[in-house]
Every structure is written in C-alpha cells, then in structure tokens.
Amino acid sequence: MTTQAKPEEASSAGSGGDQPFLSVRDLSVRFSTEDGVVRAVDNLSFDVAPGSTLGIVGESGSGKSVTNLAVLGLHNPDRTEITGSIKLDGQELVGASNRELEKLRGKTMSMIFQDPLTALSPYHTIGKQIGETFRKHTGASKKESRDRAIEMLTRVGIPQPTTRVDDYPHQFSGGMRQRAMIAMALVCDPKLVIADEPTTALDVTVQAQILDLLKDLQQEMGTAIILITHDLGVVARTAQQIMVMYAGRAVERGTVREVLKAPQHPYTWGLLSSMPSLTGDVSVPLRPVRGTPPSLINLPTGCPFNPRCDHREQVIGGGCTTERPPLAPATGHAAACHLSAAQRQDIFIDQIKPRLG
Amino acid sequence: MSNELTLEKPGGAATGSGDALLSIKGVQKHFPVLDGFLFKRQVGAVHAVDGVSLDVFQGESVGLVGESGCGKSTLGRLVTRLLEPTAGEIRYNGQDITHANRKELAPIRSEIQMIFQDPYSSLNPRHTVGSIIGAPMEINGINPKGGIQRRVQELLETVGLNPEHYNRFPHEFSGGQRQRIGVARALSLNPKLIVADEPVSALDVSIQAQVVNLLQELQRELGIAFLFIAHDLSVVRHFSQRVAVMYLGKIVEIADRKSLYEAPRHPYTHALLSAVPEADPDDNRERIRLIGDVPSPLNPPSGCRFRTRCWKAQEKCSVEEPPLIQLSGSLDGHLTACHFPEGDIKRSPEEGSTAAVPEQRAEV
Numbered sequence: 001m002t003t004q005a006k007p008e009e010a011s012s013a014g015s016g017g018d019q020p021f022l023s024v025r026d027l028s029v030r031f032s033t034e035d036g037v038v039r040a041v042d043n044l045s046f047d048v049a050p051g052s053t054l055g056i057v058g059e060s061g062s063g064k065s066v067t068n069l070a071v072l073g074l075h076n077p078d079r080t081e082i083t084g085s086i087k088l089d090g091q092e093l094v095g096a097s098n099r100e101l102e103k104l105r106g107k108t109m110s111m112i113f114q115d116p117l118t119a120l121s122p123y124h125t126i127g128k129q130i131g132e133t134f135r136k137h138t139g140a141s142k143k144e145s146r147d148r149a150i151e152m153l154t155r156v157g158i159p160q161p162t163t164r165v166d167d168y169p170h171q172f173s174g175g176m177r178q179r180a181m182i183a184m185a186l187v188c189d190p191k192l193v194i195a196d197e198p199t200t201a202l203d204v205t206v207q208a209q210i211l212d213l214l215k216d217l218q219q220e221m222g223t224a225i226i227l228i229t230h231d232l233g234v235v236a237r238t239a240q241q242i243m244v245m246y247a248g249r250a251v252e253r254g255t256v257r258e259v260l261k262a263p264q265h266p267y268t269w270g271l272l273s274s275m276p277s278l279t280g281d282v283s284v285p286l287r288p289v290r291g292t293p294p295s296l297i298n299l300p301t302g303c304p305f306n307p308r309c310d311h312r313e314q315v316i317g318g319g320c321t322t323e324r325p326p327l328a329p330a331t332g333h334a335a336a337c338h339l340s341a342a343q344r345q346d347i348f349i350d351q352i353k354p355r356l357g
Numbered sequence: 358m359s360n361e362l363t364l365e366k367p368g369g370a371a372t373g374s375g376d377a378l379l380s381i382k383g384v385q386k387h388f389p390v391l392d393g394f395l396f397k398r399q400v401g402a403v404h405a406v407d408g409v410s411l412d413v414f415q416g417e418s419v420g421l422v423g424e425s426g427c428g429k430s431t432l433g434r435l436v437t438r439l440l441e442p443t444a445g446e447i448r449y450n451g452q453d454i455t456h457a458n459r460k461e462l463a464p465i466r467s468e469i470q471m472i473f474q475d476p477y478s479s480l481n482p483r484h485t486v487g488s489i490i491g492a493p494m495e496i497n498g499i500n501p502k503g504g505i506q507r508r509v510q511e512l513l514e515t516v517g518l519n520p521e522h523y524n525r526f527p528h529e530f531s532g533g534q535r536q537r538i539g540v541a542r543a544l545s546l547n548p549k550l551i552v553a554d555e556p557v558s559a560l561d562v563s564i565q566a567q568v569v570n571l572l573q574e575l576q577r578e579l580g581i582a583f584l585f586i587a588h589d590l591s592v593v594r595h596f597s598q599r600v601a602v603m604y605l606g607k608i609v610e611i612a613d614r615k616s617l618y619e620a621p622r623h624p625y626t627h628a629l630l631s632a633v634p635e636a637d638p639d640d641n642r643e644r645i646r647l648i649g650d651v652p653s654p655l656n657p658p659s660g661c662r663f664r665t666r667c668w669k670a671q672e673k674c675s676v677e678e679p680p681l682i683q684l685s686g687s688l689d690g691h692l693t694a695c696h697f698p699e700g701d702i703k704r705s706p707e708e709g710s711t712a713a714v715p716e717q718r719a720e721v
Contacts, residue, residue, distance in 0.1 A: 059562070204588070208646065208647075233633065233636045256638045257638045282594065286595065293561075
C-alpha cells in the first residue's frame with residue numbers, strides 16, 4: 001500500500017504560501033492486535049501553516065485521533081508501527097527518542113483532549129496541573145508557575161482566577177474545565193495545538209464560547225491549530241482548511257469554502273446530506289450514508305468507500321473495487337475518487353446540491 | 358412554584374385534536390440533598406423539574422431541548438414513571454398515574470416505552486438480542502401469533518436488522534445497530550408513546566441520520582407519539598412537530614416547530630439557536646454570546662431563572678416570575694415565559710413556505 005503514494009501527492013493542505021509548520025508525509029500507523037493488523041492511518045499527507053487552523057473531519061474509527069497521537073508520539077511503541085515522516089518546524093518526529101519528544105510536548109506542541117473530566121487529574125488542583133507543564137519546560141519556581149497559572153486562567157476567562165487556581169477539577173463546571181484544559185495546553189505558548197473534539201462533550205452555548213476563545217487566543221498568539229471533530233458546523237466556524245478522512249485516508253481536502261460549498265467526494269456528500277440543518281425542509285428525509293464504516297483490519301479492496309458509495313456504477317472502467325484512487329490534484333482542492341472531475345461536478349449540481357437546501 | 362400554566366391545545370396547531378394522550382400539569386421533582394452522619398437530615402433540594410405542564414397528543418412528536426442539567430431527562434423519567442413526582446399531576450389517556458403503584462402501572466407501562474441514550478450500557482451484554490427484544494413480551498405474558506421468536510424476527514426486520522441475527526449478542530453489533538435493537542425492544546409491545554432520551558447523540562453523523570429516519574418512518578407508519586429529548590436543535594427540528602425549550606427545570610418556550618425556529622420570542626431560545634454551528638461558511642447569522650454557565654438547580658435564581666445570563670434582564674425579572682403565556686404577536690399555541698420577549702426578528706414574510714429559506718443558503 002505504501003508504494004502507491006506518488007511524491008506529488010504529498011502537497012500542502014495549508015497552501016498559504018509560507019513554510020508549513022507541521023508537515024506530515026505518507027504517514028502510516030499500524031497496530032498489531034490478536035485479530036490482525038489494524039491499519040489505522042494509511043499513507044496520509046498534510047500540512048499545517050503557522051497561525052492557521054486545519055479541521056480534520058471523519059467518523060469514529062477514521063483515524064483522525066490516531067494521526068494526531070502519532071504527531072505527539074503518544075503511541076505505545078511496542079505495539080505500533082509508524083512509517084512516513086512527520087516534520088515539526090523541520091524536525092523529524094518519527095523515530096525521535098522519547099527525550100526529544102518530551103522536550104517538545106507541552107512546549108512546542110500540545111493537545112486539548114475531548115473529555116476534560118478524565119483528562120484532568122482529580123487529585124491535583126487546577127493551578128498545579130497548569131503550572132506543572134510550565135515548571136518542567138522553563139524551570140520556573142513554584143511561585144512563578146502559580147502566577148503563570150493565574151495569568152492563564154485569566155486569559156481563558158475563568159472568573160476569580162486567584163481563588164479558582166486552588167480548586168480541584170470537580171469544583172469546575174464542564175465549560176470551565178475545558179477552559180482550564182485550554183489554559184494548560186497554552187501555558188508555554190506552543191506553536192501547534194491539537195484539539196481533539198474539544199467541544200463534543202459541551203452544550204451548544206458553551207461550545208460557542210469555547211470555539212470563540214480558541215479563535216481569539218489563536219489570533220493573539222499565532223498558534224497553528226489542528227481541530228479534530230465530527231461536526232462540520234464546528235469546522236465551518238473555526239477552520240480555514242478541511243481534511244475529510246475515511247478509513248485512515250484523506251478522501252478530500254481543501255479550504256472550508258471549497259469543501260463545504262462544492263464538495264467533490266461522495267463521502268463528503270453523504271456527510272453533508274445526513275446532517276439536519278436549522279433551515280432545511282423538514283419534509284425531506286435525511287440521506288444518510290448507507291451501511292457502516294469498514295473494519296480497518298480487513299479493508300475493502302480498491303477505494304475503501306466503494307461498498308457504501310452510490311455512484312460506483314458511473315465510473316468509467318469500474319476501477320472502484322480494484323484500484324485505490326489517489327488524492328488528486330496535488331495542490332488545492334483535491335478528492336480521492338475515480339469519478340472524473342466533470343462527472344463529480346454534474347452529480348453535485350444535479351443531485352446533491354438541491355438536497356442540501 | 359407551581360404556576361398555573363395553561364397549555365390548552367390550540368385549534369390551529371400542527372397535529373390532530375382531541376384529548377391528550379399524555380397530559381402533565383405543574384409537575385415537580387425535587388431530589389432531596391441529605392447531610393449529617395448517622396442521622397441524615399435534608400439540607401436542601403435539587404429542583405430538577407419545577408412546575409412543568411405539557412400535553413402530548415396521539416401520533417405527534419414533541420421535542421424537548423435544553424442544556425445539560427435543565428431537567429429534560431428527569432422529565433422523561435417522570436413520564437415513564439421511573440421516578441415519582443414531588444407534586445403535580447400526570448395523566449395518561451385520562452387516567453391519573455401520578456402516584457400509581459406498580460400494579461396499577463403494569464398495563465400502562467406496556468404502552469409507554471423508552472429508548473435510551475447510550476446503546477452500549479442499555480443492552481445487557483449477557484443476553485442475546487432475541488431475549489432482549491423478547492423480554493418485554495415475556496414479562497407481560499404476551500404470546501404473539503407464531504411465538505415470541507417470530508415476533509422478534511419481525512421486529513428486527515422492521516428496524517432494518519437481519520432477522521437471522523436474533524441469536525447474537527450485543528457486542529457483535531455496531532453502535533447504530535445497537536440503537537436499532539433498543540428501538541426494536543421499545544416497539545415490541547406496540548406502544549402508543551415512546552420517550553426517546555437522546556436516542557442519537559452517541560452516534561456518528563451518518564448513522565445518526567439512519568436512526569432518525571427509522572424513527573420517523575415508525576412514527577408515521579405506526580402512529581406512535583414521541584417525546585423526543587435531545588440537545589441537538591437541528592435534529593429536534595427535523596423530528597418534532599412541536600418543540601419545548603427547557604431551562605433550569607422549567608419550560609421557557611413551547612411552540613410548533615416553524616414558529617419556534619423562525620420566530621423565537623424567548624431570549625434563551627434565540628441564544629440557543631444562534632449558537633448552533635451550521636456547516637456553511639457563509640453563515641453570518643447574528644450570534645449571541647451567553648456568558649457563564651447554567652446556575653445550580655439547588656438554589657435557582659429568583660424570578661425569571663434565565664435572568665442571570667440574560668442581556669435583557671431588568672429589575673422586574675428578579676422579582677416576578679414570568680408566566681408561560683401566549684404573547685401578543687405570537688401564533689396560536691406559541692407560549693413564552695418572558696417579561697421582555699424578542700421581537701419578530703426572524704419571522705419570514707409569508708406564512709406558508711419554509712422552502713423559501715433553504716433556497717437562499719444554496720448559493721455558492
């Protein structure tokens with residue numbers, strides 16, 4: 001599978017002109033399990049420019065979290081085989097020693113986890129947990145790190161930070177915990193923040209607060225953000241670039257406008273038409289993607305989406321079950337589909353667009 | 358706290374007339390908070406549901422939305438009488454079931470079924486799918502034509518699963534399939550009312566749409582009434598003809614779908630709607646940032662409960678609790694509890710067509 005990758009395919013998703021801050025090339029992550037080898041990520045390439053936001057969208061099991069755990073080097077090396085290249089500001093992370101990674105984690109790159117209640121330690125105060133990262137990377141004293149924690153809590157909008165810094169996570173509400181998580185991730189002014197479903201556990205009003213906060217902080221500090229989510233609405237609101245993942249591969253990527261306004265891949269069509277909107281016609285039933293996501297141990301041959309695709313018959317030559325389509329073109333808005341660009345355009349305008357309303 | 362909340366079904370509303378299938382009036386549920394060692398004494402109460410009135414008519418779907426902790430799940434549990442209300446009245450088909458005991462409830466329980474949120478924890482991992490779906494029939498001593506197994510297979514087919522899989526265990530199914538099993542179990546006794554507590558929020562988008570479509574088909578074909586509890590406003594809009602918005606144990610606004618989503622009168626409803634992210638980069642609706650979190654239901658604010666987060670709050674709001682009434686300018690059946698309601702900001706010029714709105718969105 002690795003040999004299928006063409007060098008041109010490895011292109012910039014963050015084609016902003018500047019040098020990408022994070023550059024992932026042909027990344028594959030495999031886990032060996034009792035049932036066989038799980039190909040969680042397969043030949044994935046993408047870039048993130050400094051100060052920009054990349055939204056990674058996909059269903060559970062599409063490899064979006066695994067990709068980013070690989071960037072942070074958080075996999076168990078005994079069971080995981082990682083190939084390809086991950087370059088953070090020019091430094092190669094695949095195969096880097098744990099000591100090198102430790103120096104980067106929390107300082108240059110950090111992560112915001114989905115569920116703040118399980119990601120925070122219940123035994124330590126919020127201030128201690130935020131300050132710990134700061135002390136480790138800067139060698140600051142306890143006093144300094146506490147001041148820094150208060151400063152960070154103020155920044156993320158926690159009221160009365162001087163008293164709240166000594167609270168334990170259970171004394172915070174869900175939204176405040178997520179704010180504390182963000183404070184912890186940003187304490188060393190990292191250049192890259194990976195936010196893994198940062199708002200999935202939150203209510204819509206709190207979700208809006210957190211997304212605004214992330215955006216404000218990004219503008220203030222020029223951080224690059226990778227936002228992992230399954231909610232296309234969240235991506236539309238926060239990201240500049242989108243990558244849609246399916247079965248461990250990127251099936252479509254482009255700017256938010258390109259992907260949401262003129263999607264090119266049948267899976268993206270399916271995602272968009274299965275989402276109810278606040279203004280759509282309610283008498284039209286939703287059009288979900290048929291079937292269920294494939295097992296990553298035993299992927300369908302050819303295009304991994306072919307068993308669920310409604311447009312398979314329209315492919316001239318019928319390569320869907322035999323040949324894996326590459327992500328093309330190399331730059332800009334790209335999709336991995338055997339349908340010709342003209343066909344996709346026609347199908348989208350005739351069948352999909354009216355449905356989206 | 359129990360206001361007289363008149364929720365008479367207006368003539369012009371979306372669904373059929375007649376007596377309500379389920380009628381709840383001024384229902385309260387307070388959970389005691391105990392303190393002390395050995396001798397527990399009550400030091401307070403969580404006002405989970407505080408004076409809610411709501412009617413559900415035959416075959417209609419009523420959506421219940423609100424943030425976590427607003428009491429929507431507790432209300433669902435009160436309706437199914439898994440919890441006993443502290444005060445108020447619940448009537449099912451004219452019969453008072455507020456404090457009915459187990460024996461009296463038995464025949465009614467077969468008509469009110471529940472679909473749970475988490476498809477993983479709501480199915481017993483040690484039972485086969487066949488025995489899970491067949492259990493309600495066994496318990497109620499119902500022997501359908503052709504035997505329980507045949508009925509189970511029919512049900513599996515109805516919800517879109519392979520009927521040959523009745524011998525499998527829950528772990529052999531994916532999340533969406535498990536939720537279908539939960540639906541089949543709820544259907545097994547031909548219920549008249551299903552309380553669906555966040556039935557799709559644990560599922561992926563594409564699977565979520567499959568389950569929503571399934572529930573919608575069932576509602577149409579079998580004429581089952583739904584109390585659809587969810588926090589996702591778009592899903593509720595898609596599924597329910599009438600929608601009630603809850604905040605801190607009270608209904609703050611209730612209306613039929615079109616009226617609520619297009620012309621919300623309560624500031625909270627407006628804020629909720631404006632916070633929903635839409636998958637549209639051109640979406641530049643006015644957004645309202647609510648500050649802070651929902652106050653504690655242990656000690657709810659005086660007067661209007663939303664006043665602590667409301668940008669329109671004035672002194673009157675802290676003194677006087679706004680009643681849930683039909684405001685001037687609202688359509689029939691659109692009730693709002695607010696002293697200073699929102700104007701007709703989003704009301705579309707023509708009454709009839711929702712189709713006019715999506716057309717504008719489609720532009721590239």
